[in-house]
Ligand code: SF4
C-alpha cells in the first residue's frame with residue numbers, strides 16, 4: 001500500500017498503511033475522534049479537529065502514525 005497523508009491547519013498526520021494492523025488504538029485514544037477505521041486500516045478524516053496531544057502516536061503499537069507536532 002502506501003503512506004496516506006492528511007493535512008489541515010498546519011498539521012500533517014501520516015499513516016503508514018503497510019505498518020497499520022488495524023486494531024484501532026488510535027481511534028480509541030484520540031479525544032476528538034480524528035481517526036476512523038476503514039477496511040481495517042486507520043484513516044484520519046477529521047484532522048481539522050486535532051489538538052496536537054500526541055496520544056495517537058504514542059498509542060500505535062506498529063509505529064504507523066507520524067504527526068508533525070509530535
Ligand atoms: S494528536 Fe491527539 S488530537 Fe491529534 S489526532 Fe492524535 S490523538 Fe487525536
Ligand code: SF4
Pocket residue numbers: 015019020021022023024025026027041042059060061062063064065
Ligand atoms: S493504532 Fe496504529 S496500527 Fe492501530 S489502527 Fe491506529 S494506525 Fe493502525
